[in-house]
Amino acid sequence: MKPFKAPSVVSAQSSHASQYAATSEPPAKKRRISSNDSTDNKIEAVTAAANFLKKPKPTKRFQAPAQRKPLDVVDNPSGSSPIAAPEKGSEGYFTVLWRKFTAKKNKTWDGDGVLSVSGGYASLQDISGKEMGRTACKGPLLVGSELSVGGKEIEVESMIPKADFLAGRPFLGSMKKQPAPVPSLKEIDEVSRVTNKAQAKHDKIVASQKDKPNVEVAASKASKSSFKAPLLNNTVQAPKRDSVVPIPRHNPSAEGSLVMKRPRSVPKGKQIVDVVIDPILTKNLREHQRAGVAFMYECVMGMKDYDGEGAILADEMGLGKTLQTIALLWTLLKQNPIYGDAPVIKKALIVCPVTLINNWRKEFRKWLGAERVGVFVAENNKTRLTDFTMGKSYSVMIIGYEKLRMVQADLQKGGSIDIVIADEGHRLKTAQNKSALAIKSLNTERRIILSGTPIQNDLAEFYTMVDFVNPGLLNKYTTFKREFETPILKSQQPGATAKDLEKGEARSSELANITGMFILRRTAEILSKYLPQKTEYVVFCRPTTAQASVYRAIIGSPTFNAALGSPAISLELINVLKKVCNSPTLLLKKSAKGEDITKPALLECIPQGLLRTPGASGKLQVLDSLLHQIRTMGDEKVVLVSNYTSTMDVLASLLNSLDYKYLRLDGSTPANKRQDxxxxxxxxxxxxxxxxxLSAKAGGTGLNLIGASRLVLFDLDWNPATDLQAMARVHRDGQKRPCFIYRMLTQGALDEKIFQRQVSKTGLADSIVDGKSGASGFSKEELRDLFTLDESPDCQTHKLLGCKCGGTGLLAPEPLEEPSPARNDLASLGQDDSGFVSLDDEAPTEVIHMDYDSDGEAILPVKPKIKLQKGNQVDMTAQEAEIERRKRECIDSAGKTKMLSLMQYAHFDTALIKARAEQKPEGASGEVFWGDEEPPEPELAVETADPLEAAIEDDALRNVLREDGARIGFVLTKTST
Incomplete structure (x- = not known):
């Protein structure tokens, strides 16, 4: 019913059209009021809107708005600053959320991931390191940016520093400690099926073990007041009544006291008290042992930066790991850093090889006596396990690995075990190890591994041991293998790119930093001031004629070519050749039993008379002479070690024939008689x-054979740790005599190749892994070289070193400093002993040396003229050979020369003995004089001295080397003082 109004002449549409035509741009939108705008602006906006609504409606005709200038673009700040992706060619790394494409209204994220941008492409990985997709990435990435990669929707969450990505930290998660998964009954018993009833019973025991409270029964005041310690040397401080300050168990201010680190926090209403190692033990601890006890204490108490309570004590043999462990256990059994609380642990379990059970029992009695701590030994079926699990008389239990598997269910039924010590813990290097599963079933968080051998032999084994002491610290093995093991191995390959090297070194460094917080490794060098001198000899025994004939017959048989293509036959052939190196008679005895089908085929190519030749083993001949010299020269005893029972039988026959009294310990020796x-x-x-x-496999670890001062390692093992453990049996605490270690091997045969591989592993000890171990790791060319018999008089190992010592038995001089840049070009051309660089045969050029005047100013020498050789005069074959020779002698950039550790030895060539004897006139002795010549001048005495006297300090070995027959070709010597 409103009155009619005529429409305006100018329409709004034409007005807008003309505006667009004038500006050629759409009108700018009004600025949105964000949550970050100031309060005043918001108030003004609200007031203006209210006033506008109060105004009456206009009655005049509508007019088109005047043309206005577009609003200026104003940045709308957000909660976090944008992070732009790097331009093409650079790198950037982000944490992201990802999910699969879905049409759901309420979408959720499926998981976390890592996005790496490089060269204009973005690669997506999940948190375990698995590749999920790759796409082009052109625009910048901001926090909150979304894009599609590999069929996944992702949203950028934050940026990762490049150093963190290269170190692999995003794939380790938050490093929060996860509860260790309890193994199922199938895993423990290694069966495919178990009954539901048995599994339910197992789960019930585990649940009751986990939820069982630790109730401390308080003693009455009357019992406390009437009790008196029966110890003669009581070091416990009596608590003072009404004392405000907590009184430690032992005096922390006493001379030589060892006080543990205090915790960072304390429960409300509690006080911290010093934890002091018992002075009875402290007075026997050396400096490195004091540090070891403090290190393990901080680990098991959770005071380190990692979230865990496990540790690995990887000290070398003889450093006192047993004493350090006893000191730790005794401290935890009696003290707690929280004043008024019960001791940290009540029950401790020590798992060790059966050969060391009595040794552990003796060590507890030696250091703590029989009255301080109750030690329960589970070594036979007569002992009642409930005496330990249910009773209060025993706080420590010692048990063998095999026995533990049988009683693990009974241990779960009893009281909780607070700490587990795994001695010789390198046995737990596989994930499905029965003993490891049995220990995990006890649900004990505090776990310590004791191992005298390096554990970085294989990254998979290394991960297993780390995950055993601190479960979940390195994430799952699949993630560890993808993000650490594979990049590290890839960076060690000869053709690795610069990017692979950078990533591999970063991952290796990060792995060392993480594990270094709970792995303590010290070498035996720190014992030099406590123990007498030790000298190690590597004796290269030349094979006898019969031994070399048998060796050539085997590698010349048709089976040899078949072995190059079959790992199983290769392994068997290796075992056969190792027996030939020890003694050819081992083949005869082994074939008579008919145990292996490949050996009769090999024996068909060997004349049977060679196997029955008396004295056919070069090593046995040298051992015969050495034992005779040791027996007749003094009152020392010998430990004779072998890895094989059949070889021990041959050695026993030799000892019987020489009428030497001996004791034997191998796998057949009962456990209760070994310590006796x-x-x-x-x-x-x-x-x-x-x-x-002694058998290296049965008793080569943990035994103290200090009654002998000489040890002979008759054969070698592929794993250098096995030999190192065996060689440490005599050079231990309590040894009073200088020790001599003899490692015997057959020169030019498989023995020497095994030794080279041992040295290669030892030389790579600073890295985390050596990728090859065992016959399956050999290439076809390596196998062919492995089975070669080198009958030349020179030592193959010494030739591979490229050492220029001449076999004089003197240590090689320390390497000189790197040449200055001014001499690099000349040095690269090759300098001979005369101080000249040979550019051609006619015109050698003298090396440039820098001289200085009296004021210290450098005198620039005149640059010599270099005469170049014509192309048609160059011997290309010789030049290529020289290049290959320099490649073999070159040390790589990382300094990981495979056999560099052999330069710690002095190299003595026994041919010098024969050469000196030929120079002597008949009947002469001592120094060399001819006719009526005058004695040499004093300064020339070194030239005429006997090289054998200077190279070999051991009188027994010197006498063996002087014997006729030249049965020893080369000797490597290393002395530790």
């Missing part, structure tokens, strides 16, 4: 027990 054999040998004189015949 060790004690008897250490106490008896050489006339009763001259030799201790």
């Amino acid at each position: 054999l060790v004690d008897r040998f250490n106490r008896s004189p050489p006339s009763k027990d001259f030799v201790f015949l």
Whole structure:
């Protein structure tokens, strides 16, 4: 019913059209009021809107708005600053959220991921390192940016520093400690099926074990007041009544006291008290042992930067790992850093090889006596396990690995075990190890591994041991393998790119930093001031004629070519050749039993008379002479070690033929008699027990055979740790004599190749892994070289070193400093001994040396003229050979020369003995003089001295080297003082 109004002449549409035509741009939108705008602006906007609504409606005709200038663009600040992706060619790394494409209204994210941008492409990985897709990325990436990669929607969450990405930290998660998964009954028993009833019973025991409270029964005041310690040397401080300050168990201010680190926090209403190691133990601890106890204490108490309570004590043999562990356990059993609380642990479990059970029992009695701590030993079926699990008399239990598997269910039924010590813990290097699963089933968080050998032999084994002591710290093995093991191995390949090297070194460094917080490794060098001198000899024994003939017959048989293509046959052929190196008679005895089908085929190519030749082993001949010299020269005893029972039988026959009294310990020796054999040998004189015949696999770890001062390692093992453990049996605490270690190997044969591989592994000990181990790791060319018999008089190992010492038995001089840039060009051309660089045969050019005047100013020499050789005069074959020779002698940039550790030895060539004897006139002795010549001048005495006297300090070995027959070709010597 409103009155009619005529429409305006100018329409709004034409007005807008003309505006667009004038500006050629759409009108700018009004600025949105964000949450970050000031309060005043918001108030003004609200007031203006209210006033506008109060105004009456206009009655005049509508007019088109005047043309206005577009609004200026104003940045709308957000909560976080944008992060732009790097331009093409550079790199950037981000944490992201990802999900699969979905049409759901309420979308959720499926997981976390890592996005790496490089060269204009973005690659997506999940948190375990698995590749999920790759796409082009052109625009900048901001926090909150979304894009599609590999069929996944992703949203950028934050940026990762490049150093963190290269180190692999995003794939380790938050490093929060996860509860260790309890193994199922199938895993423990290694069966494919178990009954539901048995599994339910197992789960019930585990649940009750986990939820069982630790109730401390408080003693009455009357019992406390009437109790008196029966110890003669009581170091416990009596608590003072009404004392405000907590009183430690032992005096922290006493001389030589060892006080543990205090915790960072304390429960409300509690006080911190010092934890002090018992002075009875402290007075026997050396400096490195004090540090070891403090290190393990901080680890098991959770005071380190990693979230865990496990540790690995990887000290070398002889450093006192047992004493350090006893000191730690005794401290945790009696003290707590929180004043008024119960001791940290009540029950401790020590798992060790059966050969070391009695040794552990003796060590507890030696350091703590029989009255301080109750030690329960589970070594037979007569002992009642409930005496430990349910009773209060025993706080420590010692058990073998095999026995633990049988009683693990009974241990779960009893009281909780607060800490587990795994001695010789390198046995737990596989994920499905029965003993490791049995220990995990106890649900004990505090776990310590003791191992005297380096554990970085294989990254998979390394991960297993780390995950055993600190579960979940390195994430799952699949993630660890993808993000650490594979990049590290890839960076060690010869053709690795610069990017692979950078990533591999970063991952290796990060792995070392993480594990270094709970792995303590010290070498035996710190014992030099406590123990007598030790000298190690590597004796290269030349094979006898019969031995070399048998060796050539085997590698010349048709089976040899078949072995190059079959790993199983290769392994068997290796075992056969190792027996030939020890003694050819081992083949004869082994084939008579008919145990292996490949050996009769090999024996068909060997004349049977060679196998029955007396004295056919070069190593046995040298051992015969060496034992005779040791027996006749003094009252020392010998430990004779072998890795094989059949070889020990041959050695026992030799000892019987020489009428030497000996004791034998191998796998067949009952466990309860092994320590008695060790004690008897250490106490008896050489006339009763001259030799201790020891199996490296059965008793080569943990035994103290300090009654002997000489040890002969008759054969070698592929794993250098096995030999190092065996060689440490005599050079231990309590040894009073200088020790001599003899490592015997057959020169030019498989023995020498095994030694080279051992040295290669030892030389790479600073890295985390050596990728090859065992016959399956050999290429076809390596196998062919492995089975080669080198019958040349020179030592193959010494030739591979490229050492220029001449075999004089003197240590090579320390390497000089790197040449200055001014001499690099000349040095690269090759300098001979005369100080000249040979550019051609006619015109050698003298090396440039920098001289200085009296004021210290450099005198620039005149640059010599270099005469170049014509192309048609160059011997290309010789030049290529020289290039290959320099490649072999070159040390790579990382300094990882495979056999560099052999330069720590002095190299003595026994051919010098023969050469000097030929120069002597008949009947002469001592120094060399001819006719009526005058004695040499004093300064020339070194030239005429006997090289054998200077190279070999051991009188027994010197006498063996002087014997006729030249049965020893080369000797490597290393002395530690």
